[in-house]
Amino acid sequence: MEIPGFFAAIIIGLVIGALGRLVVPGKQNIPIWLTLLIGVVAAILGTLVAGALGVDETDGIDWIELILQVAFAAIGVAIVAGAHGRRRVR
Numbered sequence: 001m002e003i004p005g006f007f008a009a010i011i012i013g014l015v016i017g018a019l020g021r022l023v024v025p026g027k028q029n030i031p032i033w034l035t036l037l038i039g040v041v042a043a044i045l046g047t048l049v050a051g052a053l054g055v056d057e058t059d060g061i062d063w064i065e066l067i068l069q070v071a072f073a074a075i076g077v078a079i080v081a082g083a084h085g086r087r088r089v090r
Helices: 003-023 032-053 063-088
Strands: none
Touching: 003 032, 003 063, 032 063
């Protein structure tokens, strides 16, 4: 991955994190920076899984890859929000 591709992946990951947070129902008591970090990780995981499935390079918008990325972000946000919420309860 070249430098412009790396920066593009980070920017896309930030958007994916926000979308993942919107998909998860209820209020998530986690900081926005953590949501964005989850999005970057989810974007990378979604791209890797899409590549393994052979659907990472298609004509037009890569809908399957995008859905995988948002799904990973939603799962990540739900897990971290659950763990973060339990840690704060005393």
